[in-house]
Amino acid sequence: MTASPIIFQGVTKRYGDHPVLAGVALILEPDSVTALTGPNGVGKTTLARLLLGLEAPDSGFIAGVDGLRRAAVFQEDRLCAHLDAVANVRLVLDRGHRASAEEELALAGLGSEHLSKPVSELSGGQRRRVVIARAMTVRAPLVVLDEPFTGLDADTKPAVMEYVRERLVGSTALLITHDPAEAEFLGARVVTLQYSPGIIV
Amino acid sequence: MRRAIRPVLAALFWVAVWQFAAWSVHKDFLLASPFSVVARLGQLGITADFWATVGWSLGRIAAGFIAAAVVGALSAAAAVRFRAVDALLSPLIATIRSAPVVSFIILLLLWTDSSSLPMYTSFLMVLPVMYANVLEGIKYRDRSLIEAAAVFSVPLARRVRAIDIPAVLPFFAAACRIGVGLAWKSGVAAEVIGVANGSIGEQLYEAKVFLSSVDLFAWTVVIVALSVVCEKLVLRLLRSVPGRMDGARP
Numbered sequence: 001m002t003a004s005p006i007i008f009q010g011v012t013k014r015y016g017d018h019p020v021l022a023g024v025a026l027i028l029e030p031d032s033v034t035a036l037t038g039p040n041g042v043g044k045t046t047l048a049r050l051l052l053g054l055e056a057p058d059s060g061f062i063a064g065v066d067g068l069r070r071a072a073v074f075q076e077d078r079l080c081a082h083l084d085a086v087a088n089v090r091l092v093l094d095r096g097h098r099a100s101a102e103e104e105l106a107l108a109g110l111g112s113e114h115l116s117k118p119v120s121e122l123s124g125g126q127r128r129r130v131v132i133a134r135a136m137t138v139r140a141p142l143v144v145l146d147e148p149f150t151g152l153d154a155d156t157k158p159a160v161m162e163y164v165r166e167r168l169v170g171s172t173a174l175l176i177t178h179d180p181a182e183a184e185f186l187g188a189r190v191v192t193l194q195y196s197p198g199i200i201v
Numbered sequence: 202m203r204r205a206i207r208p209v210l211a212a213l214f215w216v217a218v219w220q221f222a223a224w225s226v227h228k229d230f231l232l233a234s235p236f237s238v239v240a241r242l243g244q245l246g247i248t249a250d251f252w253a254t255v256g257w258s259l260g261r262i263a264a265g266f267i268a269a270a271v272v273g274a275l276s277a278a279a280a281v282r283f284r285a286v287d288a289l290l291s292p293l294i295a296t297i298r299s300a301p302v303v304s305f306i307i308l309l310l311l312w313t314d315s316s317s318l319p320m321y322t323s324f325l326m327v328l329p330v331m332y333a334n335v336l337e338g339i340k341y342r343d344r345s346l347i348e349a350a351a352v353f354s355v356p357l358a359r360r361v362r363a364i365d366i367p368a369v370l371p372f373f374a375a376a377c378r379i380g381v382g383l384a385w386k387s388g389v390a391a392e393v394i395g396v397a398n399g400s401i402g403e404q405l406y407e408a409k410v411f412l413s414s415v416d417l418f419a420w421t422v423v424i425v426a427l428s429v430v431c432e433k434l435v436l437r438l439l440r441s442v443p444g445r446m447d448g449a450r451p
Contacts, residue, residue, distance in 0.1 A: 052352050053352070054352065069354065070354075071352070071353060072349070074349065076345060078346055078348075080367070082367055087363075091350075091355055091363055092353035092355060138353065
């Protein structure tokens with residue numbers, strides 16, 4: 001449970017001479033999902049990186065994130081290719097129990113025959129399920145999902161989305177997506193980042 | 202099949218050239234034939250002294266190599282973490298790398314006895330290679346995985362086992378491949394110059410004193426064989442590491 005909202009106030013970010021975000025003001029309501037949409041290159045991923053603490057804003061501030069445990073589904077898989085699915089999930093678990101990692105992967109729809117293979121041998125969709133299970137298993141109060149369902153086939157996507165919806169209960173989440181149906185399914189409040197450099201409209 | 206036979210044929214060709222050259226020179230003290238070298242190796246191999254000599258050199262050179270691998274890897278990790286360490290070590294490593302090995306051997310002879318000379322010499326020759334390669338490996342780690350580990354607050358020891366070591370391992374293996382040969386070459390050179398009692402280098406020195414090219418060749422074959430076996434052993438050991446890697450082992 002996150003007690004207070006996360007507030008972006010006047011957040012700006014530039015890479016060299018290229019301004020990416022210009023005075024972003026945004027509130028992420030506690031224990032709910034906020035969907036961030038907008039055209040490519042407008043700064044959605046940059047905003048997610050700021051929220052995850054991977055970058056610092058050039059000016060402005062982000063309040064309410066100090067001390068929060070974070071989890072993320074990045075746009076890219078970011079898995080250790082030589083480790084199997086279970087080891088990748090256990091890597092982020094506090095106590096590294098194999099049983100809970102296997103349970104979580106099963107809930108994300110990864111078959112038991114794929115658990116012990118190096119993730120480099122899994123298909124794109126299977127790897128995506130590992131990535132999602134890794135983020136959901138830590139039960140973090142702050143979760144960032146950057147186009148999390150990309151690469152899942154139409155047959156398995158609804159079940160994985162249902163799993164994510166259940167796991168996000170009690171977390172404050174930022175979902176970056178181009179698909180309004182995903183935002184609606186997760187019950188998200190939709191905000192749009194527009195223009196370049198990006199501002200919330 | 203053809204590809205497998207090719208190196209054997211090449212080796213046989215050069216042995217034949219060697220044999221022909223030995224026949225032409227026809228003076229065993231100048232150029233021993235391959236047959237007499239093999240016969241000499243047979244004589245040496247059944248004596249306890251031979252194995253004691255091999256053990257003497259192997260122990261010291263291996264100790265120097267292992268120390269260089271450990272110190273080189275840890276120094277490189279420290280240099281990436283702390284800029285001051287990098288600034289301090291870079292000129293030192295560059296100096297060691299470019300200085301002639303005999304300068305170190307003679308300097309070390311002033312400070313230490315000849316029995317530990319091969320260990321210090323192989324350590325100093327291998328250290329820059331280990332340091333430079335491991336440093337390169339650390340710099341080429343996958344930044345996106347490091348970021349993911351930071352977001353998920355993965356403990357440092359677990360991250361090192363799961364992300365850093367597998368990334369650095371190919372660079373470390375390349376350094377080991379070069380380093381084993383360097384350790385043997387420099388270590389034996391130190392033994393010869395220091396005339397280390399009971400070492401392979403002492404045997405080479407005596408071969409020179411007694412103009413015995415058959416002993417020189419026989420001991421050179423032993424050194425090459427030891428170097429190749431050590432290299433294979435180290436690489437086999439390293440190849441088994443990723444299989445045992447499990448960053449999240451409880």
